[in-house]
Amino acid sequence: MCKVNIAIAQLNPVIGDLPGNAEKILVAAQVAADQGARLMLTPELSLCGYPPRDLLLRPGFIDAMGATLADLAQQLPDNLAVLVGFVERNPEAENHGGKPLFNSMALLEKGWVQQIFHKQLLPTYDVFDEDRYFEPGRQVNHFSLAIEAGKTLHIGVTICEDLWNDEQFWGQRKYPTNPIAALADLGVDVVVNLSASPFTVQKQATREAMLGHSAARFAVPILYTNQVGANDDLIFDGNSVAVNRSGTVVGRARTFQPDLLTLTYDPRRQDLQAGSITPAIADANAELWSALVLGVRDYAQKCGFTQAVIGLSGGIDSALVAAIATVALGPNNVLGVLMPSPYSSDHSLSDAQALAENLGIHHQTLAIGELMTGYDRTLDPLFAGTAFGVAEENIQSRIRGNLLMAIANKFGHLLLSTGNKSEMAVGYCTLYGDMNGGLAVIADVPKTRVYALCQWLNQSQAGAEILPFPLPSTPVTPVIPPNILTKPPSAELKPGQMDQDSLPSYEVLDDILDRLVKGHESVTDIVAAGHDPEIVDRVIRLVSRAEFKRRQAPPVLKVTDRAFGTGWRMPIASRWHLPTTPPKPPVSKDLGLPPCKTSPSR
Known part of the structure; x- marks a missing residue:
């Protein structure tokens, strides 16, 4: 069997610019075809850009996306199949319930939409709110790609979160199913993942470790395509990557820039060959600066x-x-x-x-x-x-x-x-x-x-x-x-004023804030880490107030796991305050019930 070139198009879409985003896909497809690619991957919702948020509530936006997708299919080069992210209506929603839309991926080839795949795992945490709009897909996503007379390549398709549910890697599952395991059971040759994964400092190391673990666990190579660019408060770093069936990185696209990365799959070896590996930005400050x-x-x-x-x-x-x-x-x-x-x-x-x-x-x-x-x-x-x-x-x-x-x-x-x-x-x-x-x-x-x-x-x-x-x-x-x-x-708002007149040292303050805001630690844990209880109590009150x-702040560029932006959803009118001494669980004397169990903080 002949070797197969698969291109990863790392694109920077503009939210809602359907013609402009389609043109970016088309330009990348033309380059990929010139490089001999048989299949090209684009990021999650590449046609409309991620996240489209409440634009998805506008019927005209969904209609225009479908029309743009059909038009794009007719313009793509011959002998190149392209996976394009878009939004499809859920035909069952009106009569049988469920959300009105699917987060989908279309396989475009020979001028037509050949197949459509739906995202199975929908994140609803931090900055993600996909359950607001989308119905989860129920089918395992895969297709056969013709590569020569009578020969096909069996491709497994996943969309972003579908890849992030390996209980062996994380120690637990967020969702009942693992789409990668289901694809491995089908015996696919390659798994592709089409993502819009926001940046946080040093996240790429975690991504590559997770990809490598899944590839090695199921003995299947994985190609991961990520969006690049910034949309409102979210920054997308690109860093698209490919790992072979042993979990080794064999290709990496550029960081924070659009790119086109082409990998070669060898059917005889049932694996990806080594390709171009752009060096990752190892220094956290250099990465954050960029x-x-x-x-x-x-x-x-x-x-x-x-x-x-x-x-x-x-x-x-x-x-x-x-x-x-x-x-x-x-x-x-x-x-x-x-x-x-x-x-x-x-x-x-x-x-x-x-x-x-x-x-x-x-x-x-x-x-x-x-x-x-x-x-x-x-x-x-x-x-x-x-x-x-x-x-x-x-x-x-x-x-x-x-x-x-x-x-x-x-x-x-x-x-x-x-x-x-x-x-x-x-x-x-x-x-x-x-x-x-x-x-x-x-x-x-x-x-x-x-x-x-x-x-x-x-x-x-x-x-x-x-x-x-x-x-x-x-x-x-x-x-x-x-x-x-x-x-x-x-702040120099009065004579001789210094920040530390009102605040603890920033080394102390930042450690308390990191434990409180990101780690959701209790007062007891923060004090046990060596902080003065009075300072901890005061900082917590200041954060709440x-x-x-x-x-009322402007959009905040998100670069950490817990930012004061769209993922921060605290009430304003609230009287909850973490006590310095945790209260004891109540006991009902009348009914003789045992103390109530409380769920651990996430």
């Missing part, structure tokens, strides 16, 4: 922005956001605005100016002292006789926020907010002030990681050649002025 740059670049481009404006305080957070924006959009497309108040230190102004010059971005200084005086004068009849406090401090932030919004409105700039995850968690940020913006760039990056990223940016060009987006090209090194890295962090602020 993700954030892509997040800003795609959000701006897909929303129609070409330029951004940032408030430069002379602090480390705005410095990092400015560096990210410079690479994402180009230095000529970034405006930094310095807004000193009477409480601003001299070094804040000089540090911000030095940063702007290092990055080569435009900058403008707008002093806010007179505006503060005007607010004081206007509010004096109400505020007279009261002590200076948080309300007066926040006026400065809100003045700055108004100025930045005015600039954004006047010139059509995208305002990038600069708050980090630590501040967002405990509410150390001002509504309608520093929280203003169209995109919260580093609101999923803890303060300690902000420092680590800036230090990485300054200290090392090592490995920069594998980055999809180059570091800021400037003759000045370090890029971030050293004083920004070494001075104590401060700040919920109303986070609800």
Whole structure:
């Protein structure tokens, strides 16, 4: 039997741009055909982009997708079969119940839709809400691909989550069935997985370990295709990969960039041959940097922005956001605005100016002292006789926020907010002030990681050649002025103010927050890890009280497993607070019932 080339098209779709996404599939198909591919894979929902969210509630959108799919089938090259992700209606929903749609994959060949496959496992956790729209598929998905006269290749099809339910790898199952095991029972030659798997730091290692485990367990090679690009708050890293039947990686596409990767299947060996393996980005800071740059670049481009404006305080957070924006959009497309108040230190102004010059971005200084005086004068009849406090401090932030919004409105700039995850968690940020913006760039990056990223940016060009987006090209090194890295962090809203006047050290705060927000640890566990009970209790209360602020924040680029974005669904009006001493389970004296059992936190 002849060898078979299978192409992985790693695409960056725009949500809802059906003609544009179809054109990307068609262009990739033409290249794949030129390379001798017999089959081409595209990501999950590649025709409409993932996640389409409530666009799926619009019948006209579903109709247009079907028409675009049929048109695409007629334009594809001869002798190339293509798997395209789309949404199909559930014909049984109206009469027999169930969700109205399927998350589907169509096999296009010879001008027609030859077969349709439905996703079986529908994730409904974190940022995923597929049960809101889709009915799960009930059939094992597979097809036969003709490769020469009388010979076929038996292909097993899975869609994203279908691959993530191996009880041996995870130690448990989330769903009753494992589609990979079912395909292995059918004796398929190859399994393909078509994904839109969002990025989090160091996730690729887990993906490849999982793929390798499944391939080796069932002795079947697996080709995994992932979406690339950013859509709203979600970043997709690509990193499409192929593993042979022993679980070894034999092909890897580029990270954070569209790519076309072609692998060869040898029927005699019943395995994939070694192909092109793009080096993975091993360094966590380099990976995070690239993700954030892509997040800003795609959000701006897909929303129609070409330029951004940032408030430069002379602090480390705005410095990092400015560096990210410079690479994402180009230095000529970034405006930094310095807004000193009477409480601003001299070094804040000089540090911000030095940063702007290092990055080569435009900058403008707008002093806010007179505006503060005007607010004081206007509010004096109400505020007279009261002590200076948080309300007066926040006026400065809100003045700055108004100025930045005015600039954004006047010139059509995208305002990038600069708050980090630590501040967002405990509410150390001002509504309608520093929280203003169209995109919260580093609101999923803890303060300690902000420092680590800036230090990485300054200290090392090592490995920069594998980055999809180059570091800021400037003759000045370090890029971030050293004083920004070494001075104590401060909002400078009153004389001599330091962050640690109101908060524990960021090393302590970030560890507590990681245990609480990501790990869902109890107070007892956090205290047992070495933290002061009073500090833990105070941080938990601050996190709870700040919920109303986070609800009004701009979209947050998600880079961790637990971000303050679409996957964070805490109530605002709530009186639940984790007690410092866990309560004892109640016992009913009247009925003599034993204590109630409680479910462990996920």
